[in-house]
Amino acid sequence: MKPRISLITLGVSDLARARRFYLDGLGFAPAQGSNDDVTFIDCDGLVLALWKRASLVEDAKVADGQGFGGIALAHNCRDRESVDRTLAEVERAGAKILKPAHETFWGGYSGYFADPDGFVWEVAHNPFWKLDDEGHVRLT
Amino acid sequence: MKPRISLITLGVSDLARARRFYLDGLGFAPAQGSNDDVTFIDCDGLVLALWKRASLVEDAKVADGQGFGGIALAHNCRDRESVDRTLAEVERAGAKILKPAHETFWGGYSGYFADPDGFVWEVAHNPFWKLDDEGHVRLT
Numbered sequence: 001m002k003p004r005i006s007l008i009t010l011g012v013s014d015l016a017r018a019r020r021f022y023l024d025g026l027g028f029a030p031a032q033g034s035n036d037d038v039t040f041i042d043c044d045g046l047v048l049a050l051w052k053r054a055s056l057v058e059d060a061k062v063a064d065g066q067g068f069g070g071i072a073l074a075h076n077c078r079d080r081e082s083v084d085r086t087l088a089e090v091e092r093a094g095a096k097i098l099k100p101a102h103e104t105f106w107g108g109y110s111g112y113f114a115d116p117d118g119f120v121w122e123v124a125h126n127p128f129w130k131l132d133d134e135g136h137v138r139l140t
Numbered sequence: 141m142k143p144r145i146s147l148i149t150l151g152v153s154d155l156a157r158a159r160r161f162y163l164d165g166l167g168f169a170p171a172q173g174s175n176d177d178v179t180f181i182d183c184d185g186l187v188l189a190l191w192k193r194a195s196l197v198e199d200a201k202v203a204d205g206q207g208f209g210g211i212a213l214a215h216n217c218r219d220r221e222s223v224d225r226t227l228a229e230v231e232r233a234g235a236k237i238l239k240p241a242h243e244t245f246w247g248g249y250s251g252y253f254a255d256p257d258g259f260v261w262e263v264a265h266n267p268f269w270k271l272d273d274e275g276h277v278r279l280t
Contacts, residue, residue: 001226003168003183006216006269006277007262008145028143031279033268043143045185045276047269053210060252060260061239062208069209070193071259072200076146086141099201112200119211120200122147128173129146129187136185137146139171 005046008073011053012117015039018050021116025093044134053117067118074122078131080109086123087111095121145186148213151193152257155179158190161256165233184274193257207258214262218271220249226263227251235261 012018019039022028031040031047039050057064077083083101090113091097098120101111110124129137152158159179162168171180171187179190197204217223223241230253231237238260241251250264269277 001166001168001215001229002275003166003181003188004215004275005148005183005186005188005213006264006271007214008148009212009214009262011210011212026141026143028141033279040279041143042279043145045274045278046145047277047279048143048145056210056212057208059239060208060212060262062252062254062258062260065205065207065209067205067209068197068200068202069205069207069211070151070196070257071209071211072149072151072196073145074147074149075141075144089141099199112202114202117210118202120202122149122200124146131146134185135142135144137187138185139173139180139182139187 007047007049009049009051009056010115010117010119011056012050013053014116015050015052017116021094022048022050025095026090045136068120072112072120072122074110074124076129076131076137077123077125080125083109083111083123083125087113090121090123147187147189149189149191149196150255150257150259151196152190153193154256155190155192157256161234162188162190165235166230185276208260212252212260212262214250214264216269216271216277217263217265220265223249223251223263223265227253230261230263 095113098112181188235253238252
């Protein structure tokens with residue numbers, strides 16, 4: 001199995017609210033294949049999907065849990081100013097700032113926010129991880 | 141904010157067990173920057189990190205939850221045979237098969253597994269989403 005992640009699905013409790021946040025608030029564009037039940041967002045090499053949480057639970061044959069599920073997504077920025085700007089943008093769009101931007105123990109600069117469903121994102125500048133021209137992180 | 145996901149962090153309860161599964165079992169390679177506290181896996185454009193769940197909870201300033209957290213990752217394959225082969229491989233490595241490979245309602249072929257911490261992965265062939273030469277999905 002190659003280390004490849006093609007799709008990240010967020011199981012959301014209120015699809016209309018999630019769309020307002022990600023599409024209207026953050027300005028992400030719905031990609032082809034999106035319909036009443038699911039929204040796909042092209043992330044330049046992988047796809048972020050918004051789907052009803054009950055549908056995801058049923059499809060994956062798991063028992064649903066409660067609260068933070070132990071996964072965080074990170075959006076890396078090219079500089080600290082972009083971190084500040086991005087956190088301000090997501091807050092205007094309705095995100096809850098969990099941790100304001102700050103100097104991190106690993107030598108970077110980051111903050112965390114929760115989307116309307118509580119999914120956790122970090123917004124970070126990591127001076128040791130360069131983004132290539134396409135914005136991708138490569139460690140090899 | 142551009143739709144960019146740079147890093148996915150799995151907050152694991154037992155880092156040694158997670159490493160046995162992803163590194164020894166699946167054959168993923170630890171990337172530069174990995175150390176006793178964290179393992180980074182290069183996924184060709186984004187990074188998968190294994191970090192102690194308590195550290196992630198503390199760092200993100202969230203209250204921890206229980207059970208499935210509503211996020212699923214998907215690994216897409218070029219054909220159905222690769223789906224079958226991959227599910228067999230992860231099962232040998234200690235994953236729990238949540239749902240065997242089957243024809244899906246959306247016209248593809250997929251199965252789900254849970255890693256040792258219960259994180260949910262789908263292994264899928266989607267005939268409508270072509271993987272490019274690098275294995276990336278692009279919807280635009």
